[in-house]
Amino acid sequence: MNISDIKHWLKKNLFSNWYYSLISLFIFYLLLITLPPFLDWALIKATFIGNSKTDCQPGGACWVFIKVWFEKLIYGFYPEKEIWRVNLAFLILISTVTLAFFVKSKFKIYILFFLIFIFPLIGFTLINGGFGLERVETRVWGGLTLTFILTFFGIIVAFPLGVLLALGRRSELPIFRFFSILFIEFWRGIPLLTVIFAAAIMFPIFLPANSNVDKLLRVAIGISIFEATYVAEVVRGGLQSLPKGQYEAAKSLGMGYWKMNFLIILPQAIKTVIPGITNTFIALFKDTPLIILVGLLEILGMINLAKSNSYWLGLATEGYVFVAIIFFVFSFSLSKYTQSLEKKYNTEKQ
């Protein structure tokens, strides 16, 4: 790369004609007046060391705020001496998922089985208590932990339910089809917030007076059903893309309805719509902060709580920037991974 190359690149990409040059210069000017002050605030003048707001220099970001509240942001009000249980649960989850990348594909099915059927039990026992572990009530669950719990719960409930709803919508049996369409269209037509309100406020009235279903559980089920209808529509797209011959071939081999769907139809249909399904799960992850409105404090809720603490007033920006970074890292990397999957399957088709 020498100077003439750079010149050529600049001419081609930034200054190819007079109005592009003008636009480029204008954008450079905008970046010049916004970026340096931001970096100055976020890094150069920022305070990283200290234990209280008084340690922070004026004019810079007060990252001490995040440092002091870090534990609360991650674990909520989970009892301090029991935090190892949350860590252990996440360690198991992360190590299983990492393992899945390295083992041969025939073992992947066992890992999937573990993640869907066994891990939820282990994780729930660890975080909630039981079997000799002290019980920790759901109202102290919070922070990023709660965000992840809700997302994980949502995925393992919404996916199978969504597939069943998609099958129901394409069923030959009119009653099943009718109920599936009604169900899907109803849930897709209302905002998630009303679902959460309904789950938290209205649903207890529908249950027997002595039953005591946890608020978090009600909200989690509400969110899962809501997302399941979105999964259902994505899966339906995949089912519709399959040629009729696949159904006929499976039937001519003497397969029944369930065998045909689970061995022939669904594996092909789901494979083509993996990107769509992952996008739904990213949306689920981004929607979890809505539970703030019924008093459940996930990470954004914890920031709202922390910023209104009388010792830490006026630090909303730092808090939101921190939460933004966390959400961005997860959903951006997931969406990039999905795009790479999409590309992989595209080349296979060609």
Added chain:
Amino acid sequence: MFLTSQFKTSLRKNLQLSKLLPQLLLIILFCYIIYFFTKNTQINLAARNLNFGFDFLNTNSGFDVQFSLIQYDGSSSYFRSYLVGLLNTLLVSFFGIIFATILGFIVGISRLSPNWIVNKLSLIYVELFRNLPLLLQIFFWYFVVIRSLPSTEKSMVILDILIINLQGFYIPKFIFSNFIYIFYGLFLALLATIAVKYYATKVFYESGKIIPVFKIFLLLIIVLPIIFSFIGDVSLLVEYPKLVKNFGIFNYVGGVKLVPEFLALLFSLSLYTSAFIAENVRAGILAISKGQKEASKSLGFNNPQTLKLIVIPQALRVIIPPTTNQYLNLTKNSSLAAAIGYPDLAGVFAGTALSQTGKAIEIIFMVMMTYLTMSLIISSILNWYNKKIAIVER
């Protein structure tokens, strides 16, 4: 003979026990769930001394809202608070859809720009706004951006038209008298356009002559309302916001005040949705193969003609269905207003009114049905449009 045997098999097929039984079971299960919920509801409501019914809608609400398009105060009924919420939801959704569409198209086209920095900047824009939770963005606008605006005395004044301060945005208010005449003008212009369009189609099929319907429409829609406003003696009074000192406190009076909650919600909804629309626009333009443009050139169309007659009509076909979904999402997402206290349907009716009356079932049912109706209306309008522009396969 053949028909009867076919009829018999189809009847047998439908009466097969293995198909009938699960459907019957589903109906029984559904009925049982309904029965179970109704029974519990009756018991629970009786225990709490509540009763089911929509009578509360006529009683006085006793609370005030800070932003309303219609007259509202504490003596208004709960039904009026529902209307206030509904109108506020429609208001923010309407402007949100307009801004999101404009921004989305600009950013989507910029994503395909050969200018490197425009291209990368719009990529960052899209990835940033669509990967952050909407609620976080709403909080950021409300608690960070709007809170850092100057106080009333030090307001930013832009050309006397827009005044920006901590209390919100102030814009001039247009007060028309005899406004209805402008409507008559618009209506007549619309009717005339339909007639011209009909005539133009006829002329086109008979002689191949093209009548510029759109230009005539533009002319009509500008000229007719002006003529009508002279006929009807329409007058316009512009009320500018003025700085008034009252008990030592400065305040702007007059004009239209846009409250911070509305602004925060509008900005965040528009930006969030525009990122998704931008991706739809990009995909739509990319979906048009190069051959189409080359074919158009070889037919002798120039660049604007190619864009207008070949690229845009085909790109819109790809862009519109997912963009409709984004409009629906924006309308539903406007319910997050409840988080910052903007009095929309979810905030004022499912929030304040619900906590005052405790009528959870009735209110949540009403709110859900309202959103459902809005969703169905928007999606059916755009389905109709979609069908109109879909490829006619021969």
